[in-house]
């Protein structure tokens with residue numbers, strides 16, 4: 487039988503869960519998801535697993551996951567010991583020194599820089615090169631730990647994924663030496679600032695490139711959220727935390743409660759699901775990035791999940807009036823409950839809103855505004871697309887407008903109408919295809935139900951996502 491992660495937090499009272507209105511900043515509270523799926527699973531008594539209980543406040547845990555999609559080429563029912571050996575063999579491909587050397591032989595240990603549910607993260611330096619890395623120490627004993635290592639290795643190498651440099655094994659733990667992301671977490675930046683649409687689009691494009699890569703590689707992340715997006719010093723994003731990720735093959739579905747409550751897709755709550763759950767979670771993130779609040783909230787876990795399943799989002803009024811229509815169009819295509827109608831990662835990347843803000847051929851030029859002798863500010867710059875005669879007009883509060891006319895004679899209202907028309911045509915070319923899945927591996931064993939859950943960092947049940 488699979489071992490449970492030590493310190494699984496399962497005895498938090500609903501009162502504790504609901505106590506999220508303490509003295510935190512409004513922005514912070516707007517972005518908090520409040521609850522863990524683990525608690526929901528417990529409350530709903532759906533989790534059949536034998537759970538180890540720890541005092542409230544302990545934070546290094548999440549319930550063991552039950553694999554529904556076994557790792558490529560092997561059944562997830564392999565006992566931990568044997569599975570471990572098989573996976574370590576896999577890890578050794580990139581860490582030849584892993585079994586021979588101790589980590590102390592090769593790296594100097596520095597300060598602790600993070601605390602996850604599975605273990606701590608600390609700074610270290612290579613003795614041979616002096617290069618700085620982050621090292622994540624994971625306690626052995628739970629299969630999801632081995633799965634996380636295996637999937638990280640499978641995906642490592644993409645610029646948007648934290649590179650796994652080396653793995654060291656000790657009798658009771660792994661040390662994962664990873665590329666250091668010194669820029670902190672996206673969630674922390676979101677707490678400080680509201681981003682411009684341009685910035686959101688650029689961050690989001692990078693994220694969706696990674697998500698597409700994961701899906702092409704047959705991996706569903708299942709926990710896309712800003713806490714799991716790290717930044718480099720140059721501000722580039724890196725997707726991290728593959729603790730809930732699963733391999734999935736063509737036509738295969740996953741089942742079981744896994745993810746973070748506010749980000750979880752409706753189909754996760756009701757049955758089988760595919761890689762499209764990542765699109766939903768990314769849509770929730772896009773919502774938070776654009777307007778600073780989570781779309782699905784409630785006073786209890788049930789209320790949050792009811793909102794996810796039933797609430798009709800209104801992208802036309804209130805704060806959404808300050809957001810461009812193409813951005814709203816994209817988010818509505820991501821947060822659609824009809825999975826077959828939900829946009830794919832590839833389609834997100836082709837969406838006009840992403841293209842407008844991230845197309846490399848566009849050059850930003852400061853030019854004179856319609857007002858006499860007044861130079862427009864950065865948020866009102868006109869954009870010229872080389873190779874075409876089209877001007878792209880920045881409508882205040884909206885995205886650039888493509889027009890072939892001399893727009894300087896037009897009113898803002900006309901401009902906006904043209905914007906809507908032009909983009910509506912562009913958006914109509916975004917094709918929604920049937921769900922696609924990677925063909926990397928075939929199911930290699932019976933499906934097993936999953937009850938992975940994800941507590942918030944530091945196990946503040948009322949905090950963060």
Ligand SMILES: Nc1ncnc2c1ncn2[C@@H]1O[C@H](COP(=O)(O)OP(=O)(O)OP(=O)(O)O)[C@@H](O)[C@H]1O
Nearest residue numbers: 600601602603604607620664665666667727942943
């Ligand atoms: N490569 C890295 N570079 C810099 N900091 C890192 C790196 N990886 C992790 N961290 C820091 O350590 C913290 C814990 O990371 P970890 O991946 O262990 O969390 P976790 O166990 O996945 O928990 P959660 O699911 O809540 O994010 C992160 O929030 C981040 O601040």
